[in-house]
Amino acid sequence: CEHNVKELVLQEFKQLEIDLPKSESGVSEFTPDLQISVKANEKFYLDKKETTLSELSQFASSNKFRNQIVSVNVEKKVSYDYFLKVLDILKKGNAKKINLGTE
Numbered sequence: 001c002e003h004n005v006k007e008l009v010l011q012e013f014k015q016l017e018i019d020l021p022k023s024e025s026g027v028s029e030f031t032p033d034l035q036i037s038v039k040a041n042e043k044f045y046l047d048k049k050e051t052t053l054s055e056l057s058q059f060a061s062s063n064k065f066r067n068q069i070v071s072v073n074v075e076k077k078v079s080y081d082y083f084l085k086v087l088d089i090l091k092k093g094n095a096k097k098i099n100l101g102t103e
Helices: 002-015 053-061 080-092
Strands: 034-038 044-046 049-051 069-074 097-100
Touching: 034 080, 044 053, 049 053, 053 080, 069 080
Parallel strands: 034 069, 069 097
Antiparallel strands: 034 044, 044 049
8 A cells, every 4th residue: 555655646746747856765655735846947836736936925824834744846957946945935834744756
């Protein structure tokens, strides 16, 4: 069952066609409550719905990240600055756990 969850999570990431960095340690073993994805063209997605950094901040301000497990999927070519902005939003929104998506 655990292996199926990993495959499902990877399939969901691939549906957005995100070129994730590779990891030797593999995929996390939990199912996220929410997913934030950042593509190389600097477009942001919250659970596959296109959004903006401003909207993500508003989402955090309304406590919708509070106690949530969030996967952050950032394409390899995305500026580190955008990655940090997303993590900062999640920190301010009191996310319970943050998982970094890898291939």
